[in-house]
Amino acid sequence: MTLPALRFQHLVVRYGATPVLQDLNLTVQAGECLALVGLNGAGKTSLIKCLLDFIRPDGGSIAILGQPHQQPASRAPLGYLPESFKPPYYLKGGEFIRYCLRLQGLDYDTAAVLDMLAALDLPATALDQTVGQYSKGMTQKLGLAACLLARKRLYVLDEPMSGLDPKAHALLRRQLAALRDQGSTLFLTSHNLADVELLCDRLAILHAGQIRFCGTPQECRSQYGADTLEQAFLGCIA
Numbered sequence: 001m002t003l004p005a006l007r008f009q010h011l012v013v014r015y016g017a018t019p020v021l022q023d024l025n026l027t028v029q030a031g032e033c034l035a036l037v038g039l040n041g042a043g044k045t046s047l048i049k050c051l052l053d054f055i056r057p058d059g060g061s062i063a064i065l066g067q068p069h070q071q072p073a074s075r076a077p078l079g080y081l082p083e084s085f086k087p088p089y090y091l092k093g094g095e096f097i098r099y100c101l102r103l104q105g106l107d108y109d110t111a112a113v114l115d116m117l118a119a120l121d122l123p124a125t126a127l128d129q130t131v132g133q134y135s136k137g138m139t140q141k142l143g144l145a146a147c148l149l150a151r152k153r154l155y156v157l158d159e160p161m162s163g164l165d166p167k168a169h170a171l172l173r174r175q176l177a178a179l180r181d182q183g184s185t186l187f188l189t190s191h192n193l194a195d196v197e198l199l200c201d202r203l204a205i206l207h208a209g210q211i212r213f214c215g216t217p218q219e220c221r222s223q224y225g226a227d228t229l230e231q232a233f234l235g236c237i238a
Ligand SMILES: Nc1ncnc2c1ncn2[C@@H]1O[C@H](COP(=O)(O)OP(=O)(O)OP(=O)(O)O)[C@@H](O)[C@H]1O
Pocket: 015, 020, 038, 039, 040, 041, 042, 043, 044, 045, 046, 047, 083
């Protein structure tokens, strides 16, 4: 039997006395693309920070491909793009990608890097430009390029479309679909339900500290008697 890529069981997270996640359960199957959806402040980034061991949960457990998430080795197959990606401003784009690849024990393959930049519509000249001079969207594309070049089994992407123009947005969706088709698992957060509909096998709706719904977009519409995913989402959190 294939191990789930991620399993959150009875997860509890509090900031001080304020509960954010309360007995949350969620399984991400290997090879699927699952979007975590929820209102601002629902706790999506907090859940991802727990997964990466940036914050300690107050209860429950997380397994990455069957391994407890607190073991650093469990995170080796995982590529991560944070919600607010801020590379060191003084590095050039190429230096940053080289640095990220070296951290993963990978060589800098010029052809693969140029292909990835083209796939995300980031000009090759950005490799020689200091990151501090990048626009917001260029910075996001650099983070995505460095993350996706690591060729991981599992990607955790916190609002990957953030700041992208419509062309880059469409290109990234295509890139993520290709990764999924090649067998990678994608766990992403998104506020864009059109992306969820086009890209994701399933969505999980996080509300009031728990997963209120988890299933396919079609199941979501049908469960809430809605014509659109947006209506279904609103029905779910009502
Ligand atoms: N370090 C912190 N200390 C105290 N409260 C925090 C901290 N980080 C997040 N929170 C609170 O936890 C809740 C969940 O925040 P989180 O960033 O996880 O939400 P989110 O679903 O990712 O939101 P968004 O869609 O706006 O990015 C919010 O109420 C937020 O104010």
